[in-house]
Amino acid sequence: MxxxxxxxxxxxxxxxxxxxxxxxxxxxxxxxxxxxxxxxxxxxxxxxxxxxxxxxxxxxxxxxxxxxxxxxxxxxxxxxxxxxxxxxxxxxxxxxxxxEGSKTFMKDLLHKYNIPTAAYAKFDDYTSALQYLQQQSMPIVIKADGLAAGKGVTVAHTMDEAVDALQSIMQDKVFGEAGSKVVIEEFLAGQEMSILAFVDGETVRPMAAAQDHKPAYDNDLGPNTGGMGTYSPLPHIQQSIIDEAIETIIVPTAKAMVAEGRSFSGVLFAGLMISPDGTPKTIEFNARFGDPETQVVLPRLQSDLLEIFLATVNGTLADIEIQWSEQAAVCVILASGGYPAAYAKGLPISGLEHTDEQALVFHAGTALSTDGEVVTNGGRVLGVVGLGTDIATARAKAYEHAEKITFEGKHQRSDIAAKAMQDQ
Missing domain, CATH: 3.40.50.20 (Rossmann fold)
Structure with missing residues (x-):
């Protein structure tokens, strides 16, 4: 085929x-x-x-x-x-x-069907949004309603930051029409978790859980990005919590979409927050594979991905079993200098010739120059994935391999999967 x-x-x-x-x-x-x-x-x-x-x-x-x-x-x-x-x-x-295309729709759906998520308010005009915002306590989350390449979310720790974010989205239109509406949301503290699932209507087949690192810099500092690294599995999060998230959030959401006449077929990706008491709540839903979650989840898939896709298209997803490996995977993103703000393109990349069975390199923002050389062509340039029997081994392999690859201005976080290491 x-x-x-x-x-x-x-x-x-x-x-x-x-x-x-x-x-x-x-x-x-x-x-x-x-x-x-x-x-x-x-x-x-x-x-x-x-x-x-x-x-x-x-x-x-x-x-x-x-x-x-x-x-x-x-x-x-x-x-x-x-x-x-x-x-x-x-x-x-x-x-x-x-x-995924409208955070307002997503939040209203979850509220209607009593699916756990943060408290929120939605606005389509700046003045009303500002008045509401000025009555809230910090920190708070400001979200552009539409798609913004993973960058339309600000966690504001001061009122000045919150007002600046609101103005950037609604008045300065930094995300274009995606910012014509906003969601202002309660800040949730805890551990983030990503669960992707193969879905066809009410049939849900969850994938291995992962954890992303959105902020640009170590210790979760700096602006949000499309993702600076991820890892799977999550040894520091109990399986019972993962199971609860699937049963109280992902499965009910799939059923809610069917009830709304919007039956979902494809990959449904839940971004979740696990509160200190272990309760999962929904941060966001995406309508496709996550990036960079996919880079650590699919290497752990033992079943045939094409068979899963075809079963979904043919309406037989409920009939197949999906197997996952016990191995761990850690992905470190190599980004262009300046990302997620302005960055240069066309910079030569060296070190890609180094190969290792326990290290994978997935290209994100790369291109071939006129003379056939691999060069940078985006903010997130490469995802270096280490594989191993546990997170520590996979993490060491990812960073070892990442050091072999160089380009001018290369930026990476040094603490990908550190949370899993601290809590073990």
């Missing part, structure tokens, strides 16, 4: 790496792809928002399955376009992808 994967980041590289291991996978295409993906798939110069061109290509090449990676095309209805042309596609339709 020939497959087309839409996207060009670290998530898509990990998806393609996993799909390539399936005996059913023949040729894999990726649009637009990146320098690392090009080693596993044929990259096609079509952008993720060029729906007609993508569908035309899929028809011309007679691909058996299209897999959608990023959030923007899902929110804009790419799955509906492929379904209309009767091209098999993996991912949620536009009306279901709204669970």
């Amino acid at each position: 020939d497959i087309l994967v839409v996207g060009g980041g670290g998530r898509e590289h990990a998806i393609i790496w996993s799909l390539a291991q399936s005996p059913k996978a023949d040729k894999i295409y990726c649009a637009p792809g990146n320098a690392g993906i090009a080693q596993l798939a044929e990259c096609v110069p079509i952008q993720v928002n060029e729906f007609k061109k993508l569908a035309d290509f899929a028809e011309e090449q007679k691909v058996g399955l299209v897999v959608i990676g990023p959030d923007d095309p899902l929110a804009d209805g790419i799955v509906d376009v492929f379904e209309h042309r009767q091209i098999p596609v993996y991912g949620p339709r536009k009306n279901a992808a709204l669970i």
